[in-house]
Amino acid sequence: MSDITNHVADDLTTTSQTETETLLSVRDLSVNFHVARGGWPWQKATLHAVNGVSFDVRRGETLGLVGESGCGKSTLARALIGLAPVAKGSVLWRGEETVSGAHRQLGTLRRDAQMIFQDPLASLDPRMSIGEIVAEPLRTHAPHLGRKEIDRRVLTMLERVGLNTQHAVRRAHEFSGGQCQRVGIARALIGDPGLVICDEPVSALDVSIQAQIVNLLRDLQRERSLSLLFVAHDLAVVKTISHRVMVMYLGRVMEIGDCHAVYDGARHPYTRALLDAVPVPDPALARLRRGTPLSGEIPSPLDPPSGCAFRTRCPHASDSCAARLPPLLRAGAGQSLAACWHPFGSGATPPA
Incomplete structure (x- = not known):
């Protein structure tokens, strides 16, 4: 990732100082699942996937979310847009409650906050062409647009993410993993959202392709004042793209702060252990x-x-x-x- 680290500090500092509006405010959010524990008769137990998490995301900034597998990162990301059940807590989008509010408010969040999924190929419908996949958010959230305008926006967005306009008629299985992830980014950005939730968007890609995708996200963020919630295991990638970092363990926040403060002076033993585990090429x-x-x-979330x-x-x-x-x-x-x-x-x- 060395080719994408140049001038990153200056870019992140400038963005964090100029953009201060809070778009997303999460307070004491918990996500529970009721699962069968076995035995006879069958017993049910509560799995605490996310437990009392609070944070803010400001306009134009990237909040990196890191932690081991099973710590609740992806569940938290899905819960923010209603894809996972929220047991308690508050999710405010531009000051409006979305968890306990009206269905209209949740619909507004789903339009303004889009998601890029971990597996680029599995997240794309194999029955639809690339053009239809990218156009679907516009047909859902902007039904007033005509077909010609939708087609124009789709082709423009495909070119912006580094694809050809001829790709619009092809199917997802005809593309590489990096190209499929570019399609996912185009689909997420076609409706001009304020927040994009990136659920490990580069974990399945080669290192060189990771650099291209991260560079693309940073460029689009600067152009559109995007806010990003960037979920990843790779601490090097998170350091490259994030303004602030939040570390999770077993559904709870262990540490949160400015990127440089966390990486250069981590205070929680778990954060220190994660940083010490990063491979050093020398x-x-x-x-x-x-x-x-x-x-x-890691202890079982059924019995923390x-x-x-x-x-x-x-x-x-x-x-x-x-x-x-x-x-x-x-x-x-x-x-x-x-x-x-x-x-x-x-x-x-x-x-x-």
Whole structure:
């Protein structure tokens, strides 16, 4: 990803300083699933996929969402646009409640917030042509547009994402993974949304194609003042594209803050462990690492630990970690918020 890191810091700083309007505001959001636990008679248990998550997304910024598999990243992303059931909490889009509000308000969010899915080929209907796939949001949300105007917008968008206008009549199976992801981006942006939720959009692509897709998203973000919620496992990609980063573990937020604050001065042991696990191409530098690798398995969300969710794998856990759930605390100005009783750094105080 080295070819997409040049001048990234300047671009991110400029965008974060100029765009301040809050588009999406999430407070204490929880998503639960009722599943069969086995035994006779059958017993049902509650799986806490997302547990009390709060964050904001401002206009023109990218919030990176990272964590191990099974931590609730994709479930959270789907819950924001009504694709997963919300047990409690609030989702405000431009100040309007969408979880408990009218159906019209949820429809507005689904028009203004689009999603790019992880598997580019599986997310495209094989029975439809590329032109029909990209045009579908316009036919749904802008029925007043005529056929000629829709066709014009579709061809313009295909060219903008790096495809040819001749591709409009072809089917998804005729394209590579990178081309299919470009089709997914075109479909997401054709209705001019304010927020695009990217659910691991580059995880299934080659490194060179990842760089092209990330560059494309950054260019489109600058052109349209887009807000992005970028879900990924690759911390290098997240660092490249994000203004702020949120780290999740077992359905809870472990740390959230400015990208540079999280990567250069992570305060939660889980964030430190994730950063220490990032491969280093230089063997000499890799040997100098002194981080402690993660041990043990992620606890079952059907039976999460008491107190801090990470305490069963944390080398710094104490009795207080098991007794109480740590709130998000800030150690000082410019630092990230970390949900830890023993964060790296001292003088932690509740956020203002």
